[in-house]
Amino acid sequence: MxxxxxxxxxxxxxxxxxxxxxxxxxxxxxxxxxxxxxxxxxxxxxxxxxxxxxxxxxxxxxxxxxxxxxxxxxxxxxxxxxxxxxxxxxxxxxxxxxxxxxVTEREQVLKKFKDIAFKEKELSQMKSRFVSMASHEFKTPIATIVSSVMIMQMLLDKEFSEEIKTKLLGHIDKVLNQSNRLTSIMSDVLLLEKSIQQDINLNVKKVFIGKFVNQLVAEINDENLGRRTVKLFLPETDKTINTDESMLIHVLRNLIQNALNYSPNSLDPEVQVSFIGNYVEIMVKDYGIGIPREEHDNIFGSFYRAKNVGNIKGTGLGLNIVQELTKKLNGEIWFKSKEGIGSEFYVSFPTK
Known part of the structure; x- marks a missing residue:
């Protein structure tokens, strides 16, 4: 027996x-x-x-x-x-x-439950942060738009002197700026939703990465109208990578724009392209406010903003979107930062 x-x-x-x-x-x-x-x-x-x-x-x-x-x-x-x-x-x-x-089947089911529970918790936190962000970020531009339109209505009842024209143009600029700000927020929300989809379509093609970054930095410097200049350091030779140009533009533009926004009255930001083995590494460095050490683990979270950003505008979505898009492009992203000294953000992509 x-x-x-x-x-x-x-x-x-x-x-x-x-x-x-x-x-x-x-x-x-x-x-x-x-x-x-x-x-x-x-x-x-x-x-x-x-x-x-x-x-x-x-x-x-x-x-x-x-x-x-x-x-x-x-x-x-x-x-x-x-x-x-x-x-x-x-x-x-x-x-x-x-x-x-x-217990393979049991452990697989348990893992699925844990993943679902984690996703639900993350979604709940994201929703609460979104409500908090939206109520704060939407309130100011909407109030500005409404007040500016009301002032324009009042001015239209009077004679059109040069002073009134100047005031009207000023309020029209405010309406346009705040409308663009709302549009930008909604674009970030929609892009975040798109970036987390599993079956997103990529338009992949070969791109000379040095030339690509050079053109992008030149465009950003032109847009800044000489106020600040992003310094660029490129290797002597160039290499190609397979990537989706529109996604890569969003990743790099967001990192460079952050470097400009979060380093007011500091040295100009820097972008450096390096080839390391079979990878290209792109560093975006600034000499700005930096990220507090205790907030490093949360910086890529949805709607998360560090406590030291002050009055610098933002939704807290940018780095989360950058991280998701970088993953979609088979890349990696990491950073180094010290509060009050500056930050270095790195993205790496395979060249083969």
């Missing part, structure tokens, strides 16, 4: 000595885990099962879940082992009896 049980159960049976060496391995051990029994008797169990910890068991009836990749069928399994200390009169010293069960 014992032989029948050991040969037909789906559970794996193991007996270890105090040195964590395999004294007994059931036939199921070889059949399920595809690890041969005889060559592994007497070996340390962490040498037999690769992901098993090398430390001895410390707790009675200890349980642990260990990932196992079978050698022949290349299956990825999650096995739960439960250990119990036992003594046998025929065998000196204490033994450890172990039962292993395949």
């Amino acid at each position: 014992l032989k029948f049980f050991l040969e037909n159960t789906e559970d794996v049976m193991v007996i270890l000595n105090e040195e964590m060496e395999a004294v007994f391995l059931s036939e199921t051990f070889e059949k399920v885990l595809e690890i041969p029994v005889l060559p592994n008797l007497g070996r340390k169990f962490n040498e037999v099962v690769i992901n098993f910890p090398s430390l001895p068991l410390m707790k009675p009836n200890q349980k642990m879940v260990i990932p196992i990749s079978t050698k022949v069928t290349k299956r990825s399994l999650m096995f739960e082992f439960q250990f119990r200390h036992v003594s046998l009169s025929e065998v000196p010293g204490k033994l450890i009896f172990c039962v292993g069960k395949d």
